[in-house]
Amino acid sequence: MTALIDGPRVKAKSGVAKQLVVFLHGYGADGADLIEIGRQWRQILPDAEFVAPNAPERCAMSPGGRQWFPLTMRDPNERWDGVLAARPTIDAFLDAELANLGLDESALALVGFSQGTMLALHVGLRRKKAPRAILGYSGLLVTPPDGTPPGDMAGQRPPPAILLVHGEEDQLIPIDALLLSTDLLAEAGLSAQWHMSPGLGHGIDNAGLLHGGLFLAQSFGVAVEFKTRPPAPAR
Known part of the structure; x- marks a missing residue:
């Protein structure tokens, strides 16, 4: 039986939701860990509703935290089995959520952090209709145990816009995961933008938040005005 999940929400600033942004939190956290980002992004995405569901399982390694799947680092297949x-x-x-708001996948963006990024990529690239955008922080594309790119990722047309953001000094999921993930996506016929945050460990910095918010705005076709010079685009 499919577990029922829910979590904190931020309603659309405009009062009418035309987009839905779903945050998928990391291992040992919960929805409250990411929903504050929605409160920041609603300034540039006034028509977006934000929701950050709590994973269905309690995390044995983090009392009070949640997990989408267990991580023991003892089973080489646990990430694939988990997603x-x-x-x-x-x-x-x-x-x-889409049905409740009267929206379809063209109005959907998935945003993940760490384990949540693994799920955002895995789930988002396999839905019958692609979400508009997938934004992943400090995570990776999970592949089958043999390491080959899954063959069921490139069937969506149009494919989603993808941005992966990673800290250069991430010791939990090293920066190599970013480069490997973009290469594997390319092998599957999917292009991805990426941004590397210098000096950052396993987390999200202000530059990454700004790049992510602008990426979502661009993906949804929302114009953003700057009073000062905007940052350089993600590579």
Whole structure:
């Protein structure tokens, strides 16, 4: 039976939701860990509703935290098995949220952090209709145990816009994961933008937040005006 999930929300600033941004939190955290980003981004995405569901499982390694799937680092297949097991729960949640708002996938963006990025990529690239955008912080593309790119990722037309953001000094999921993920996506026929944050560990800095917010605005076709010179675009 598919687990029912929910979490904190930020309503559209305009009062009418025309886009839906779903945050998928990291291992040992919960929805409250990321929903504050929605409160910041609503300034440039006034028509977006933000929601950050709590993963269905309690995290054994972080009392009070949640997990999308367990991480023991002892089983080489646990990430792949984990994203496969978590996908139905997230798909059901997304379907219900879109139906409730009267929106379709062209108005949907998935934003993940760490384990949440693994799910955002895995789930987002396999939905019958692609979300408008996938934004992943400090994570990676999970592949089958044999390491080959999954063959079921490139069937969506149009494909989603993808941006991956990573800290250069990340010791939990090293920066090599960013480069490997973009290469694997390319092998599957999917292009991805990327941004590397110099000196940053396993986290999200202000530059990454700004790049992410602008990426979502661009993906949704929302014009953003700057009173000062905007940052350089993500590479």
